Amino acid sequence: MSHWQELEQKYFMRTFERLPVTLVRGKGARVWDEDGREYLDFVAGWAVNSLGHCHPVTTEAVTEQVHILLQTSNQFYTIPQVQLAELLVQNSCLDKVFLCNSGAEANEGAVKLARRYGKHHLNGAFEVITATGSFHGRTLGMVAATGQPKFQELYVPLPSGFVNIEYNNIEVIRAATSPQTCAVMLEPVQGEGGVNLPDDNYLAAVRAWCDQQGILLILDEIQTGIGRMGTLFAYEQYGVEPDIMTLAKGLASGIPIGAILAKESAAVFTPGEHGSTFGGNPVACAASYATVKFVIENDIPGNARKVGEYLMAGLKDLSQKHQAITDVRGRGLLSAIEFSQDIAQAVVMACLERGLLVNKLKPNALRFMPPLTIGNAEVDEALGILDKALTSIKD
Numbered sequence: 001m002s003h004w005q006e007l008e009q010k011y012f013m014r015t016f017e018r019l020p021v022t023l024v025r026g027k028g029a030r031v032w033d034e035d036g037r038e039y040l041d042f043v044a045g046w047a048v049n050s051l052g053h054c055h056p057v058t059t060e061a062v063t064e065q066v067h068i069l070l071q072t073s074n075q076f077y078t079i080p081q082v083q084l085a086e087l088l089v090q091n092s093c094l095d096k097v098f099l100c101n102s103g104a105e106a107n108e109g110a111v112k113l114a115r116r117y118g119k120h121h122l123n124g125a126f127e128v129i130t131a132t133g134s135f136h137g138r139t140l141g142m143v144a145a146t147g148q149p150k151f152q153e154l155y156v157p158l159p160s161g162f163v164n165i166e167y168n169n170i171e172v173i174r175a176a177t178s179p180q181t182c183a184v185m186l187e188p189v190q191g192e193g194g195v196n197l198p199d200d201n202y203l204a205a206v207r208a209w210c211d212q213q214g215i216l217l218i219l220d221e222i223q224t225g226i227g228r229m230g231t232l233f234a235y236e237q238y239g240v241e242p243d244i245m246t247l248a249k250g251l252a253s254g255i256p257i258g259a260i261l262a263k264e265s266a267a268v269f270t271p272g273e274h275g276s277t278f279g280g281n282p283v284a285c286a287a288s289y290a291t292v293k294f295v296i297e298n299d300i301p302g303n304a305r306k307v308g309e310y311l312m313a314g315l316k317d318l319s320q321k322h323q324a325i326t327d328v329r330g331r332g333l334l335s336a337i338e339f340s341q342d343i344a345q346a347v348v349m350a351c352l353e354r355g356l357l358v359n360k361l362k363p364n365a366l367r368f369m370p371p372l373t374i375g376n377a378e379v380d381e382a383l384g385i386l387d388k389a390l391t392s393i394k395d
């Protein structure tokens with residue numbers, strides 16, 4: 001264990017299962033540890049480094065902004081947040097933006113907005129229907145929204161007002177809807193919960209049901225948004241438009257930021273009803289504006305789609321060779337492989353030894369979420385290492 005790892009053990013709360021590597025530098029799809037070892041990064045900060053590590057566009061925007069204005073209160077107008085809001089609105093189906101600092105905070109705000117809508121338009125309806133297998137964040141409210149007992153059990157009693165129902169089943173949403181329901185909140189594709197893709201018509205059916213009931217559809221695009229699925233937003237691929245959408249992760253390629261976007265009709269907050277000290281921070285907004293502009297102008301979603309297909313094909317080939325792989329799934333540059341046994345940790349370690357970072361999704365599954373800027377060469381390299389890692393485990 002290195003000096004820094006020993007200090008971490010001494011001073012840090014034990015919330016993360018860390019791998020025995022201290023990362024000190026990153027460039028593009030590569031990171032380096034304190035001993036100078038290089039790794040190909042297919043974790044990308046849990047789907048954050050959309051343009052890779054320290055992309056010049058993001059880094060230069062941050063560098064420029066830190067010399068101009070670091071922070072003001074939201075009592076005043078600042079230019080970077082308005083530029084970012086305009087860019088997000090002009091490139092999505094939503095009309096209004098609220099900026100915050102993380103995914104969980106964006107989702108909390110989205111639920112507050114839906115409850116505010118319920119007070120305005122639905123006789124005080126406050127309940128939000130969410131899916132089992134979802135992941136919406138670590139605050140108490142979002143733990144209640146997250147339909148996974150393992151995140152909930154330790155923290156009961158949880159805030160009320162959430163109903164967890166089976167994902168990818170419109171009938172259970174219909175059955176769970178009551179006069180108290182103000183919204184349905186879903187990830188278009190479940191990320192943390194397993195890279196679970198819905199049936200093609202599921203989201204359209206949910207949208208139609210929400211319209212029929214006059215309730216809101218909130219899409220949590222914190223993991224799927226900003227090009228990861230092969231389009232700027234995942235909703236584009238399912239022929240639906242949400243009333244509210246949340247973003248974070250890849251929004252600034254490594255700088256913390258979150259956003260709530262809403263249709264004009266759902267943007268019912270009035271001054272004083274929601275807020276944030278750091279939300280819309282000029283540095284984060286400058287980083288995000290530069291990142292999103294680059295993503296759009298350089299068709300980074302198109303690259304994610306093409307390279308994602310190449311990765312999926314390669315993973316399917318690997319599954320022919322390695323019987324341990326029982327499923328390959330994903331879209332764009334968000335994919336997963338599942339094993340017949342609980343070997344994910346062993347595969348992660350075997351990849352690590354060979355210079356590849358991958359994410360253990362479950363004891364029997366891995367997730368791949370590399371920077372959206374990678375090419376087929378990096379995919380070939382990753383597949384080569386994964387192949388060797390799987391072979392080493394069999395032996």
Ligand SMILES: Cc1ncc(COP(=O)(O)O)c(C=O)c1O
Nearest residue numbers: 102103104135136137191222223
């Ligand atoms: C779909 C989704 N929503 C919300 C979150 C929470 O985001 P944060 O960790 O920034 O609070 C995550 C994080 O993994 C996520 O994948």
